[in-house]
Amino acid sequence: MEPDLDAATFRGTVSIDAEVSDPVSLIELNSAELEIDSVVARSDVWGERPAQVTFQPEFERATLHVETPLEAGGWSIDIEFSGILNDRLRGFYRSTYVDPEGVDQVIATTQFESTDARRAFPCWDEPDFKATFGVTLVVDDGLAAISNGAEVRRSERDDGKVVVEFAPTMKMSTYLVAFVVGRLEATAPVMVSGVPLRVVHLPGKGRYASFALEAGAFALDYLAGYYGIPYPAGKLDLVGIPDFAWGAMENLGCVTFRETALLVDPAEATQSELQRVADVIAHEIAHMWFGDLxxxxxxxxxxxxxxxxxxxxxxxxxxxxxxxxxxxxxxxxxxxxxxxxxxxxxxxxxxxxxxxxxxxxxxxxxxxxxxxxxxxxxxxxxxxxxxxxxxxxxxxxxxxxxxxxxxxxxxxxxxxxxxxxxxxxxxxxxxxxxGVPIVEVAPGGPGAVLTQDHFRYLGSGEGQWTVPVLARSIDDPEITPVTLHGAAELPYDTPIVNAGGHGFYRVRYDKEIEGRIHDRLDQLLPLERYALIADSWGLTLGGRRRASDHVRLLGLFRSETEPLLWEPIAGSLATLSGIATDAVRPAFAGVVRDLVGDAVLGSGWEVGRSESDLERRLRGTLLRTMGVVGDDESTIERARATFEAVVRGDVVDPDVASASLTITAAHGLEAEYHRFWEEYERSESPQDQVRYLRAMATVPGDALAAATMDRIIAGEIRNQDSFWLIAVMVGNRKSGDAAWDLVTSRWDELVAVIPPQNLRRVLDSIPARSKPDVADRIRSFLEAHPIPGGELYVGQQLERLDVRVRLRQAEQELPGIV
Structure with missing residues (x-):
């Protein structure tokens, strides 16, 4: 493969070793957006056979026609081709950045899953057509060249180009092939059981690589031990790409990442941001066995x-x-x-x-x-x-x-x-x-009777599951396994169903049993308490529980000690706040302040010397809820002062800094919007860049939403960030309706900018637009503008919107909660 970074084109040759079982004159393979210049089939026995090519672009296929059929035996099919380094973040594409000297740079990189290897080279682009792949890259002198295998040979051509050959891969699918070319730097390798592990990054970003090396080395060692199988490749590079459609891609030995999922400074990142990096790295390395091997x-x-x-x-x-x-x-x-x-x-x-x-x-x-x-x-x-x-x-x-x-x-x-x-x-x-079952728990038999039903928010279903229930008595930690087909009995008066909290099903207790459980929440494990909150909220969304009853349940968790359980509490309060009318919302904000106020006072703003990472994360959750959902004036004022301290360069705990930015944005005006853009432009940290973009979309204002849309369409914001940024704007409580109108009026422009694999994600926040007239407009627009490959997701989002519309109409009782 020989990319021309300046011209945004590439040329290549592929030589496919194939075994012909019966004489054949037509060979069909996958090819999309490629020009095929020549095809020759070669055999040590039968010599050379040139082939003509016809294309079926609607099926992304090319057919090779040989005049004399190829006889049975071994053949090499040699194809010369060329293509475009596209800007759609798929196939062989271009990514750009500005280096520390202010010079524009281009990277040529790949993203082949699911079916885009065919956009880089002709191949049989299906997962069960496995082969070994030997990659050679021809690049300008001074550029890094990386592929699946380790570099085995490097030479210089007469024209000054450098030819880099890589070791063949194991037998694998086409979607796992990768190559990256550009001005990049790599860390020194860390050896993990004889496997060299590196982080490859843009020049000047090496200081963000240490956590990835630590997490990657741990994952590589842990997973080989868990599977009982050595890592199946000779090296492992974790490569940060500035323009990337997904979170990461598990290319064997050459895993590519969105920068926010790889590069991070632990001293500046929130616990959630660190966890995401560790998660994505572990996920991709797990694929080396489960997916690649x-x-x-x-x-x-x-x-x-x-x-x-x-x-x-x-x-x-x-x-x-x-x-x-x-x-x-x-x-x-x-x-x-x-x-x-x-x-x-x-x-x-x-x-x-x-x-x-x-x-x-x-x-x-x-x-x-x-x-x-x-x-x-x-x-x-x-x-x-x-x-x-x-x-x-x-x-x-x-x-x-x-x-x-x-x-x-x-x-x-x-x-x-x-x-x-x-x-x-x-x-x-x-x-x-x-679908998902709901396990109903009622008194009966020796203690309690379990039955199951198909749980749906709207309407009913007919699904039946074999449910692997784990249950226990509230008085005893010993777990009893029960395989639930239709009905089952438990010998407990007060059972905890979904003991341990790992079951993928909802539970609804009889009111008497539920009341006894609520009186003894301290006897439940954190995940068991979480299940009570989540099931109550699911029943509320499904119209089987009043919102007031759900909020009363949340009141029982005022003294909750597990930091993570405050997140579903905060989430359901934010949704109820979002459906509240302007007349009711100030009173509901008072409910929120009352519910979380003691926890906020206990957590405070300052980090204690012996605090855990999760306690810091909790502080951010509580402050964000108090300031954004509770509209607490003292919290808003302190958040603004803290934001100013962060901009000055003062040392502020990352979770407090992140919460302060969100609060400041939610109550911000045009001046804050422009400051966030300035901070985004000068930020080096991938996490800071995302925070400031999100803050811009969080500032309410119809004109500000229009300004952000202009920046997206003009290419001032990377297209990898376009879809989620629009979703944040559509989810904005105050200006989300106007943001949706911008989406509809500029749809064709957005389709041209947003990577096609991400287009449906623009709809992530439409359930927040639950005014009936706005919901009707959304439905009409999406019916008239289908999204290729997004039909199922569109249907799901519209149904989720219907659920919120019903919740809005049913919960005219929100003043009663107050």
Missing amino acids: VTMKWWNGIWLNEAFATFMELKTVDAFRPEWNRWVSFAAEGGVGSSSMDIDSLEATRPIEFPVESPDDADAMFDALTYGKGAAVLRMLEQFLGEEKFRTGVSDYLQWFTHGNAETKDLWKALEQATGVPVAEMMDTWIFQG
Whole structure:
């Protein structure tokens, strides 16, 4: 591959070793947005056969026609081609930055998953067409060249170009091939069991790499030990790219990242920002086995890759930083709560695994259900089977299918062999049907009776699950496993259903049982208390519980000591605040101040000497809730002063600094908006850049939303950040309606700017626009402007919007909460 960074083009050759089983005159492979200059098939026995090429662009295919059929035997198919380094963040594309000397620089890099290797070179671009790949890059002198394998040879051509050859890869799928060319720097390698690990970054950003090296080295060692299989490549580079559509990509030996997911200064980052870096690094390294070494046969099985990598990311980070309570934060951040379970409570949900027929279908699989629900279901299964037996089954599965492809049933078979439990019978009810069950708990039998129903926010469903329930008495920590098909009995008067809190199902207790549990919250584990909050909020959204009852439940948590549980408390309060009318909201803000005020006073603004990371994170959550949702004047005033201190360069705890910025933005005006833009432009830290962009979108004001939209369309803001920034503006309580009108009026311009794989994410916040007339406008627009590959997500977001509209209309009682 020979990229021309100045011209934004590339030329290349691919030589494919193929075994012809029967004589053939037509060969079909994948090719998109490429010019094919010549094709020659070569055989040591039969000589050379030139081929003509025809294209089927609608199917992203090219057909090679040879006049004389190729005889059975070994052939090399040699293709010369050229293409464009696009700006759509897929295939072989260009990323830009300004170096420390103020010079514009270009990087050529790749993003092939799901089906974009075909945009870089002709190939069979399907996951079960595995091959080994030998990459050679031809680059200008002075540029870094990185690929999957280690560099094995370097030479100079007569024209001064440098030819860099890399070691062949293991047998793998096309979507895992990678190459990066540009002015980049690398850290010194850290050796992990003989594997060199580096962080590759833009010039001048080496000071942000140390945490990634620490987290990466831990993950590499931990995961090899967990799987019982050595790391399957010769080296591992973690490469930060300034323009990147996703969080990261698990290319074997050459993992590419959005900078915010790799580069961080621990002294300046919040706990959440550090955790995200550790999470993403662990996730991508987990893929080196689950995804790269063993790959799904087809894209319908992508959950095998992504859900398991998410599950292993959580286990790895929980071992890396036990004090972060990663399984609790997984639930609190939406793993079994507000994200995947929220979507699974819709009629428009989907099974974790469902048919994939087109590239758009494959892209649509990368959602909260594949990642969040898939990981939560695996955690539920692991806890039910036992951690060590589960690990044995996973290791067996990987060894059985090393360098090959597998399906869901293959994982179940390995787990069944390791445990003796009929896993497939149980788990097929979770993988091949969408939705989530609710377990009803009522007095009966020797103590309590469990039944199940299909939980939906709107309407009813007919799903039935084999539910691996873990239960216990509130008086006893010993857990009883129960496989719930229809109904089951428990010998406890006051049972804790979903004991441990890892089950992916909702629970509704009879009022008498629920009252006894509420009287003894101190007898529950943190995740069990979280489940009470999350289930109450789910019932509220589903119209089965009044908002006033939910807020009264939250009042029982005024003295909650688990920092992470304040996040679902804050989240539901923010949603209720968002649906409150202007007349009611000041009184509801008083409810919020009353509910969180004691906790805010206890936490304060100053960091104690022996505080944990999570206590610092809690302080940020509480201050943000008090200042933004509670509209507390003293908090707002202190936040503004703290923001000024941060800008002056004073040392401020990162969680306090982040909360202060959000509060200042939420109550800001045009002057603050312009200051945030100035700070964004001069920021070097990836985390600071995101904070200031988010702050700009948080400042209310119709004209300010229009100014931000202008910057996005003009390219002043990287297109990787365009979709989420628009979503923040649409979610703004005061100016979100106007922001949505901007989206509709400038839709064609946005489609031209936003990477196509990210376009549907513009809709992330439309459930916040719950005024009935605005909701009707949103629905009409989306019906008239379909998003390719986004049909399912659009349906889900519109249904989530309907849920919020109903909540707004039903909760005219908000004054009653006050």
